[in-house]
Amino acid sequence: MKRQTVRAESPQVDAKGNKAVGRKAPENKVLENKALENKALENKAFKKMPSRKRAVVVGAGPGGLAAAMMLAKDGLDVTLFEKDSRVGGRTKILDDGGFRFDMGPTFFLYPQILESIFVRCGLTMSDYVSLARVDPSYRLAFEDGPDVRIGSDLVQLEREISKIDADDARQIRRFIDLNRRKLADFTPVLQRSFTSLVDYLAPSVLKALRHIVPLSTVDQELGRYFKDPRVRLAFSFQTKYLGMSPFRCPNLFTFLAFLEYEFGVWHPVGGCGAVSDGMARAARDLGVEIRLGEPVEAIEFDGRRATGIRSASSAIAADAVVVNADFAHAVTHLIPSHLRKRWSDQRVADMKYSCSTFMLYLGVDGSYDADHHNIFLSRNYTQNIAEIEAAAVVPAEPSIYVANPGRTDPAFAQNGTSSLYVLVPVGHCGTIDWATQKQPFRDLVLERLERLGFSDLRQRIRYEKMLTPDDWRDQSSIYLGATFNLAHGLDQMLYFRPHNRLQDVEGVYLVGGGTHPGSGLPVIYEGARISADLLLADLGIAPARLPAADPQAAVSSSLVLGP
Numbered sequence: 001m002k003r004q005t006v007r008a009e010s011p012q013v014d015a016k017g018n019k020a021v022g023r024k025a026p027e028n029k030v031l032e033n034k035a036l037e038n039k040a041l042e043n044k045a046f047k048k049m050p051s052r053k054r055a056v057v058v059g060a061g062p063g064g065l066a067a068a069m070m071l072a073k074d075g076l077d078v079t080l081f082e083k084d085s086r087v088g089g090r091t092k093i094l095d096d097g098g099f100r101f102d103m104g105p106t107f108f109l110y111p112q113i114l115e116s117i118f119v120r121c122g123l124t125m126s127d128y129v130s131l132a133r134v135d136p137s138y139r140l141a142f143e144d145g146p147d148v149r150i151g152s153d154l155v156q157l158e159r160e161i162s163k164i165d166a167d168d169a170r171q172i173r174r175f176i177d178l179n180r181r182k183l184a185d186f187t188p189v190l191q192r193s194f195t196s197l198v199d200y201l202a203p204s205v206l207k208a209l210r211h212i213v214p215l216s217t218v219d220q221e222l223g224r225y226f227k228d229p230r231v232r233l234a235f236s237f238q239t240k241y242l243g244m245s246p247f248r249c250p251n252l253f254t255f256l257a258f259l260e261y262e263f264g265v266w267h268p269v270g271g272c273g274a275v276s277d278g279m280a281r282a283a284r285d286l287g288v289e290i291r292l293g294e295p296v297e298a299i300e301f302d303g304r305r306a307t308g309i310r311s312a313s314s315a316i317a318a319d320a321v322v323v324n325a326d327f328a329h330a331v332t333h334l335i336p337s338h339l340r341k342r343w344s345d346q347r348v349a350d351m352k353y354s355c356s357t358f359m360l361y362l363g364v365d366g367s368y369d370a371d372h373h374n375i376f377l378s379r380n381y382t383q384n385i386a387e388i389e390a391a392a393v394v395p396a397e398p399s400i401y402v403a404n405p406g407r408t409d410p411a412f413a414q415n416g417t418s419s420l421y422v423l424v425p426v427g428h429c430g431t432i433d434w435a436t437q438k439q440p441f442r443d444l445v446l447e448r449l450e451r452l453g454f455s456d457l458r459q460r461i462r463y464e465k466m467l468t469p470d471d472w473r474d475q476s477s478i479y480l481g482a483t484f485n486l487a488h489g490l491d492q493m494l495y496f497r498p499h500n501r502l503q504d505v506e507g508v509y510l511v512g513g514g515t516h517p518g519s520g521l522p523v524i525y526e527g528a529r530i531s532a533d534l535l536l537a538d539l540g541i542a543p544a545r546l547p548a549a550d551p552q553a554a555v556s557s558s559l560v561l562g563p
């Protein structure tokens with residue numbers, strides 16, 4: 001892939017601080033003398049000025065972009081390497097065949113966290129990102145009925161849930177009150193690092209941990225409020241954001257449904273990928289050099305200390321390296337195995353991973369009357385969830401999520417056409433042979449969607465792109481194609497998740513879904529803040545003061561979109 005360099009080149013030095021190899025020698029003596037003169041002046045100036053510290057960021061996903069912004073704001077020279085030709089990672093825009101799609105995230109939750117990062121960087125988020133609230137948030141369609149619309153109006157929500165079960169609908173307020181407390185208690189835990197088991201004894205952590213009932217799952221916790229399994233599903237399918245089943249996900253995570261209710265579901269105008277584009281613009285404005293199409297091939301070390309990175313065309317010395325590339329893929333490919341005691345290849349292989357997704361990005365003639373977000377829940381959803389977990393067979397009657405963003409955002413409905421995003425949760429790479437299974441599975445999904453209301457879908461397709469778990473693994477360097485990264489069981493959270501300051505080595509920091517606090521955009525941004533603060537502290541730099549994300553504060557755009 002052709003490398004594009006955005007922003008003027010800064011001097012390249014190798015891991016030992018020497019000028020980069022390959023720089024042309026002066027062609028004659030005069031130039032040589034001039035160069036020596038300049039060098040002497042440069043050295044003199046250097047002696048007077050404290051040298052700026054340099055950080056390299058590997059990957060321009062949401063975590064990498066957020067970290068780059070904060071580190072540049074705090075005075076570091078930041079170079080960000082991205083292997084792809086576009087920023088955003090899983091949160092990027094796919095522009096193809098005249099159609100626009102979000103590649104990954106479509107639910108933008110709790111924008112207050114991202115806004116607080118812009119504020120910390122002295123920027124106004126709405127100069128870079130426009131947000132619109134989708135209200136009602138989404139349509140949940142049970143295969144055998146009913147159809148319910150979930151939103152933030154409590155009375156309306158009770159009315160919708162009573163279509164399933166009137167008694168359960170009366171429990172919603174109790175559920176919301178308890179989860180409001182749960183999230184408030186847990187927020188400090190999401191905002192701090194976990195570097196030692198002693199961190200569990202901090203008062204704020206102990207307060208939060210009382211909400212965790214060991215071995216209790218989201219579904220079991222919901223059983224304390226709701227007796228109809230479909231109501232429990234309505235408040236638990238959000239565990240998909242973590243790539244986990246509600247029958248396994250720790251009970252703590254009932255607050256995901258609350259988060260949607262309390263703070264709304266947002267649509268960034270132009271798609272979630274447009275947020276990544278906006279963050280890249282902000283990063284450049286803060287002085288970050290972004291190098292697209294330039295994969296990092298190795299992190300260089302002196303003993304255990306990272307000294308920089310190497311790509312096919314450059315070697316850059318750095319005081320710190322921030323890794324945003326998929327955790328399991330990156331550690332096993334970028335860090336020599338003799339330095340990895342804790343994260344040996346075997347240990348990484350033994351970790352538990354989230355599910356994956358089968359994707360169809362469809363450009364269709366005309367538009368459908370469907371809501372912006374539509375979740376079709378399989379009649380046999382327990383079997384479906386079991387199939388996803390086992391990763392041994394393709395689901396027979398899958399649940400399907402369809403985003404129809406053209407309903408509210410003209411960027412996704414151009415010239416009499418519209419973009420449909422189809423996500424089917426499936427197991428991560430295992431024994432399924434996707435090479436032979438993908439075509440029949442695609443046909444099954446489309447046929448199912450036609451029955452669910454997308455009439456004549458197959459005849460109306462003008463553009464189509466399909467992604468299987470194998471494609472996520474091979475095209476996006478995602479370990480096992482586990483799109484939501486490491487699973488979020490208690491055994492892989494907090495201290496037990498790969499640390500923000502990576503264990504085993506020095507000077508390497510993790511950002512993204514594979515480190516604490518976890519996967520999902522708001523927590524990834526929060527994790528980038530934790531890692532940036534650790535890095536700055538290690539370099540003896542006081543970070544810019546971060547105004548705490550004020551849950552009650554309105555975000556800087558407030559446009560409301562209908563379904």
Ligand SMILES: Cc1cc2nc3c(=O)[nH]c(=O)nc-3n(C[C@H](O)[C@H](O)[C@H](O)COP(=O)(O)OP(=O)(O)OC[C@H]3O[C@@H](n4cnc5c(N)ncnc54)[C@H](O)[C@@H]3O)c2cc1C
Pocket residue numbers: 058059060061062063064081082083084087088089090091103104105106107108109241294295296297324325326357423476477483484511512513514519520521522524
């Ligand atoms: C289909 C799907 C749907 C999702 N839906 C939602 C949702 O609705 N809401 C939500 O909050 N979250 C959602 N997520 C989860 C999560 O928010 C996103 O996956 C998010 O993009 C993860 O961000 P990250 O910071 O971990 O980095 P990634 O997005 O994984 O980006 C990592 C970057 O590193 C780059 N890279 C890798 N190796 C190298 C290398 N050697 N050198 C240079 N660069 C490298 C990659 O190209 C990539 O750009 C979804 C994810 C997927 C896949």
